[in-house]
Amino acid sequence: MEINGVEIEDTFAEAFGIQVSRILVTAATKKLAKIAATEATGYGTSVIGCPAEAGIDCYVPPEETPDGRPGYMIMICNMSKKKLDHELLERVGMCLLTAATTAAFDALDDADEKLNVGFKLKFFGDGFEKELNIDGRTVYSVPIMSGDFLVEGEFGIKSGIAGGNFFIMGDSQSSALIAAEAAVDAIGAVEGAITPFPGGVVASGSKVGSNKYKFLDASTNEKMCVTLKDEVEESDIPADVNGVYEIVIDGVSEEAVKEAMKVGIEAATKVPGVLKISAGNFGGNLGTCNIKLHEIF
Amino acid sequence: MEINGVEIEDTFAEAFGIQVSRILVTAATKKLAKIAATEATGYGTSVIGCPAEAGIDCYVPPEETPDGRPGYMIMICNMSKKKLDHELLERVGMCLLTAATTAAFDALDDADEKLNVGFKLKFFGDGFEKELNIDGRTVYSVPIMSGDFLVEGEFGIKSGIAGGNFFIMGDSQSSALIAAEAAVDAIGAVEGAITPFPGGVVASGSKVGSNKYKFLDASTNEKMCVTLKDEVEESDIPADVNGVYEIVIDGVSEEAVKEAMKVGIEAATKVPGVLKISAGNFGGNLGTCNIKLHEIF
Amino acid sequence: MEINGVEIEDTFAEAFGIQVSRILVTAATKKLAKIAATEATGYGTSVIGCPAEAGIDCYVPPEETPDGRPGYMIMICNMSKKKLDHELLERVGMCLLTAATTAAFDALDDADEKLNVGFKLKFFGDGFEKELNIDGRTVYSVPIMSGDFLVEGEFGIKSGIAGGNFFIMGDSQSSALIAAEAAVDAIGAVEGAITPFPGGVVASGSKVGSNKYKFLDASTNEKMCVTLKDEVEESDIPADVNGVYEIVIDGVSEEAVKEAMKVGIEAATKVPGVLKISAGNFGGNLGTCNIKLHEIF
Amino acid sequence: MEINGVEIEDTFAEAFGIQVSRILVTAATKKLAKIAATEATGYGTSVIGCPAEAGIDCYVPPEETPDGRPGYMIMICNMSKKKLDHELLERVGMCLLTAATTAAFDALDDADEKLNVGFKLKFFGDGFEKELNIDGRTVYSVPIMSGDFLVEGEFGIKSGIAGGNFFIMGDSQSSALIAAEAAVDAIGAVEGAITPFPGGVVASGSKVGSNKYKFLDASTNEKMCVTLKDEVEESDIPADVNGVYEIVIDGVSEEAVKEAMKVGIEAATKVPGVLKISAGNFGGNLGTCNIKLHEIF
Structure with a gap:
């Protein structure tokens, strides 16, 4: 199969279940909302080593937010509900409440469950907090130094999907990198x-365990390393490929992840020098769902 | 005392000791280095709730870095050496190693001690890693999917200062906010x-404990809340002040924190509508050092 | 009339006819498209002194562009068709053709007329150019150093509206400024x-002619200057206003300008410290259309 | 000759004389200064079709500016003093005076001559302007809507150099592009x-005249087009090169241009996939100075 003249390997991405939250962060200006959203979603690449997986989903213009101010949708995810509850409390409390002019609203459709993050945070107000109703939402207004921080009482969580992915193989490291940026731009929509x-x-890929260091749970996937392609046996890197980047996607649903993979691959294959698209899996028996590349188009 | 016509209150900032690391993150381009530095320093406002205090110190042009590529200095801090060791391992391993084209070098002068973060991370190479010498530094080259990740073997840490601070009081929330941005711009140098x-x-300030909710360790400092100035007794907010923001500074030394406070206050007081500068302390007996506002000019 | 508790003066914005073009600039990545769009629309605030009025309209994700790459809509305007033709030729030729990986497509609906900008630019190819058909558009592929520049043969122009406007009056300069940023964020949608x-x-407003310097066509509108409010007679600045910024809007139609004014005012009035919204006119007899503030809500 | 393992062709850049101005734009915050600087230097790639050549030189922190606020150095250039005078008047008047919170100071050392741009602009104040002395500079304070615009009375100009340049040839378009970004990052210092x-x-290169279209003054340099390398005779593109970008530099002096070429080439050659560095000239008899690549290291 080819998309825009680029080979799409007949393989699949193995994705996993994860608990997902989605929060709308608004502020006086788009820039201020971006600053808060960025801080709250940092140190959040993978739960292998980070306390959460987190990122900015999309921008929402003032006319479409509950408080008429510009905002960013963010997603914060963890396999464990308990850990996600902790992360929401700390990331909202330490990175949004402390940020200039922000407010935080629940933005998850079809929640499986609600966590009372805002209800807990309201106590910071030490009795000066107030309960408001905005657009049918229970929202707490907590007096802070610079004004009042608004936070919705409950944030929804649901079973979503982590680890949707695809590999972009290019004739140079730079081709694969610019294609990866184009893919991320497309997934932004x-x-x-x-x-x-x-x-x-x-930029990196790993395999379970290690051949040389038995104390490691994971180590570099040498078969996918471009600088080792002539050194290791059975390298998965084609001879003409000199750069590989991966896009990893977390989503509120399998559909969202599939759509992201689709538009991401379509955008990546527009960049000159992209030679092949593949995906990562562990044989298909570990994950929650296997997303076949050929079936998303 | 007045600076640029603005009253500087005769008070002091009470600052605390903290273990500080300083890392130079380089990448193929300035933008790529910024992306990695931002991810690695996110979710790092205060150790009260975040796993570290972290931020970008400054940009370093290609001609001044060990590998001739653009870079950003970042600082990662924690009260506990053990926690800082963990944070360095995870933030470098999950947020820099995984980022496109990055390398990580130690950038702390006068270290008290060295943590072998890079030495530990090299095992990810599963035997394909190599030891290099760059500018007299021991650096490991770890093959990853997109190329090789370079990481210095040891990162220095030292006793630094956390919680240097000052308050900016303005005639409106926006005046205080733009002044705070100006202060941050100045401290960037x-x-x-x-x-x-x-x-x-x-945007928020806290006091120890809570008057109303006994289960809380900290709650909003109602005397410093602009929206409560007419509601609470003995408010610390002057009648004509309608906005307050605080700048909190962590530094490698008391001198760095003082210099940051000095240039930050000078820049903030240039913004029309700024009425007063103050600072936060707990009476002076809790912290490592008390920085008097009047003595830094 | 009040919006979000802020007085909307019973006045009108006097707007003028202008010839408008709208171009979609695509590139390999969103960032590269933004760089090109920014260069091509610079030095374009007002035709009083700039060779065009120009700006970025909105971002378009890859899935919605003719070539499947991320892009920005830009608008370039001039009162004179001849001058607009010149500006299109130079801004596309010097700022888009020269920019990395870009392409330029016509994006104006309901054009009154077409200018053959791309047709003229194709000759730069010196015989190596090719005519393509993309999505029903006649597009020229012009070989340049780094690859091929794609440019649509014709760009539509139409009679649009320039000078839609409103004033934001705040209790401080900073309040008015942050409100102005919020308004611009809203109009971005x-x-x-x-x-x-x-x-x-x-930041500045002008009146026709000058009281003191007879050789001037225009000079500062002293009645609208906050720093002169106690100095000039009959100042238009209310006593409690210390900051005024204006938003000026150019649009493809009166409807677009009205919608922009509406969402801009709604967003601006969300910012604390905004006291009043007004608009600028010359008595109502000079312009193409008078847009009454009270009639757009 | 090789730099970082990349061949530096034994050729030279042919550069030309140009009249150069250098202005420091300050504002309340770094971001506001950047906005104004960007607008004022837009539509300024080459005087072949743009009314000026212009760009941002560097950032200046608050502690180092005459008014203690963050700023950007910009340069505006034209072959003709008369045209440069016009451009300064319009770009300062339309893009800086109109921008929020800005001021404009002369920042050219060793000026050959002074243009009284600020002196002319002060008349906009219609008699309400004032003359100030800041750090020994004659500066005019012009009341505008949002406050007072400060502009230095005179701006220096001097004979500088335009068209310093080098070509970056890469194994892919993306390699050359990322190397070009790295070069620009380095030149930023x-x-x-x-x-x-x-x-x-x-992204594009031109030759004088045209082979096919006699009415053209300039057309694409087909020998330097990567997509024509197999089509034209005597292509200058090596067989393994698939991407070429050029860096063009304007400077206050030949030394500044040489230094920029040096650090730019050093940074570009750090990017994997860069195969060769060359430079553009017209035989050496047209320009003001010929800068040999091998002599700048």
Whole structure:
């Protein structure tokens, strides 16, 4: 199969279940909302080592937000509900409440469950907090130094999908990188999907365990390393490929992840020098769902 | 005392000791280095709720870095050496190693001690890693999917200062906010100092404990809340002040923090509508050092 | 009349006819498209002194562009068709053709007329250019150093509206400024409307002629200057107003300009410290249309 | 000759004389200064079709500016003093005076001559303007709507150099592009040098006249077009090169241009996939100075 003249390998991305939250962060200006959203979703590439997987989903103009101010949708995810609850409390409390002019609203459709994050945070107001009703939402107004921080009482969570992915193989490292940026740009238009790695792009891949160091749970996937393609046996890097980047996607649903993979691959294959698209899996028995590349188009 | 016609209150900032690291993140382009530095320093406003205090210190042009590529200095801090060791391992491993084209070098002068973060990360190479010498530094080259990640073997840490601070009081919320942005811009030129809150600006202030909710360790400092100035007794907000933001500074030394406070206050007081500068303390007996506002000029 | 508790003066904006073009600039990545769009629309605040009025209308994700790459809609305007033709030729030729990976497509609905800008630019190819058909458009592929520049043969122009406007009056300069930024953020979501001044915000206002210097065509409107409110007779600045910024809007139609004014005012009035919204006119007899503030809500 | 393992062709850049101005634009915040600087230097890639060559030179922190606010150095250039005078008047008057919170100071060392741009602009104040002395400079304070615009009375100009340049040839378009970005990043640290094309990068090259269309003064340099390398005779594109971008530099002096070329080439050759560096000239008899690539290292 080819998209824009680029080979799409007949393989699949193996994705996993994850608990997902989606929060709308508004502020006086778009720039202020971006600053808060960026802080709250940092240090959030993968739960392998980060306390959450997190990212900015999309921008929402003032006319479409509950408080008529510009905002960004962010998603914060963790396999464990308990850990997600902790992360929401701290990321909202330490990175949004402390940010200039912000407010935080629940933005998850079809929640499985609600966590009372805002209800807990309201106590920071020490009795000066107030309960408001905005657009049918229960929202707390907490007096802080610079004004009042508004936070919705409950944030929804639901079972979503982590680890949707595809590999972009290019004739040079730079071709693969610019194609990865184009893919991230395209995924930016898909609601309910984030690319949690730095700039949305993953530079490294890992395998379970290690051949040499038995104390490691994971190590570099040498068969996918471009600088080792002539050194290791059975490298998965084609001879003419000199750069590989991966896009990893977390989404509110399998549909959102599939749509993100589709538009991401379509955009990536527009960049000259992209030679092949593949995807990562562990054989298909570990994950929640296997997304076949050929079936998303 | 007045600076640029603005009253500087005769008070002091009470600052605390903290373990500080300083890392130079380089990448193929300035933009790519910024992306990685931002991810690695996110979710790092205050150790009260975040796993570290972290921020971008300054930009370094290609001619001045060990590998001749553009870079950003970042600082990652924690009260505990053990926690800082963990944070360095995860923030470098999950947010820099995974980022496109990055490398990470130690950039702390006068370290008290070295943590072997890069030495530990090299094992990810599963035997394909190599030891290099760059500019007299021991650096490991770890093959990853897109190329090789370079990481210095050891990162220095030292006793630094957290919680340097000052308050900007303005005739409106917006005056105080733009002045706070100006202060952060000025502090950006001070090497060895970061402003870890979102965009460098703090919108909320807290007091120890709570008057109403006994289960709380901290709650809003109602005497410093502009929207409560007519409601609480003994408010610290002058009658004509309608906006307050705080700048919090972490630095490699007391000198760096003082210099940051000095240039930050000078810049803030240039903005029309700024009426007063103050600072936060807990009486002076809790912190490592008390920085008197009147003595830094 | 009040919006969000802020007085909307019972006055009108006097707007003028202008010839408008609208071009979609695509590139390999969103960032590259933004760079080109910014260069091509610079030095374009007002035809009083600039060779055009120009600005970025909105972002278009890859899935919605003719070539499947991210893009920005830009608008370039001039009172004179001949001057607009010149500006299109030079701004496309010098700022888009020369920019990395860009392409330029006509994006004006309901054009009154077509200018053969791309047809003229194709000759730069010196015989190596090719005519393509993309999505039913006649597009020329011009070989340049780094690849091929694609440019649509004809760009539509139509009679649009320049000088839609409103004033934001705040209790401080900063309040008015942050409100102006919020207004620009909101107008960013209105298709077919730009705010051509720097950052979308106008810091100065003028009156026709001069009282003191007879050789001037225009001079500062002293009645609208906040720093002169106690100095000039009959100042239009209310006593409690210390900051005024204007938003000026150019649009493809009166409807687009009205919608932009509406959402801009709604967003501006959300910012604390905004006291009044007004608009600028010359008595109502000079312009093409008078847009009454009270009639757009 | 090789730099970082990349061949540097034994050729020279042919540069031309140009009249150069250098202005410091300050504002309340770094972001506001950037907005104004960007507008004032837009539509300024090459005087072949733009009314000026213009760009941002570097950022200046608050502690180092005459008014203690953050600023950007910009350069505006034209072959003709008369045209440069016009451009300064309009770009300062329409793009800086109109921008929020800005001021404009002369920043050219060793001026050959002074143009009284600020003196002319002060008349806009209609008698309400005032003459100030700031740091020994004669500066006019002109009341505008939002406050007072400060502009220095005279701006220096001097004979500088335009068209310093080098070509970056890469194994893919993307390799050359990322290397070009790295070069621009490096040149950003050289004071007195700008890269006036979009993002600092030039995607197209031209030759004098045209082989096919006799009415053209200039047309694409087909021998330097990567997509024509197999089509034209005597292509200058090596067989393994698939991407070429040019960096064009204007500077206050030959030294500044040489330094910019040096650090730009050093940075570009750090990017994997860059195969060769060359430079553009017209045989050496047209320009003001010929800068040999091998002599700048």
